[in-house]
Amino acid sequence: MDITTISTLAAHLAAKHDLNPKDAKNIVTDVFAEIVNSAKRGEIVAIQNFGKFTVKDRKAHQGRNPATGEPSPIPRRANSPTPPARRSRTPSTANKREPSI
Numbered sequence: 001m002d003i004t005t006i007s008t009l010a011a012h013l014a015a016k017h018d019l020n021p022k023d024a025k026n027i028v029t030d031v032f033a034e035i036v037n038s039a040k041r042g043e044i045v046a047i048q049n050f051g052k053f054t055v056k057d058r059k060a061h062q063g064r065n066p067a068t069g070e071p072s073p074i075p076r077r078a079n080s081p082t083p084p085a086r087r088s089r090t091p092s093t094a095n096k097r098e099p100s101i
Contacts, residue, residue, distance in 0.1 A: 006032070039080060055080050 010025035017024075035053055038045045045053040060076040 053080060 006028050007025065010028045011021060013019060013028065014021040014024035019027075035045050035047075039053045039055045042055065047053075055078050058077050058079065061074050063072045063074040064070070065072050
């Protein structure tokens, strides 16, 4: 499996749009930085056919250690659940039945 990095995205952009590779990398980095900064400000960043970026605050609460059953405090945290847009999802074949003979 190939991994796409900021550098590879920038290289593709530079080749496709006849840009300087350094300028293309700065553009890609700035786009991702703006997505992160907007989400941190509490804004919803919706990119059509790609997904929505938001930050959700999770309150501190009391959990339980599943192995021992002891109460365990879970601290407050923020996370960014980003489900992919419907169009960008790959169809799952796990739930499809094989035809019976």
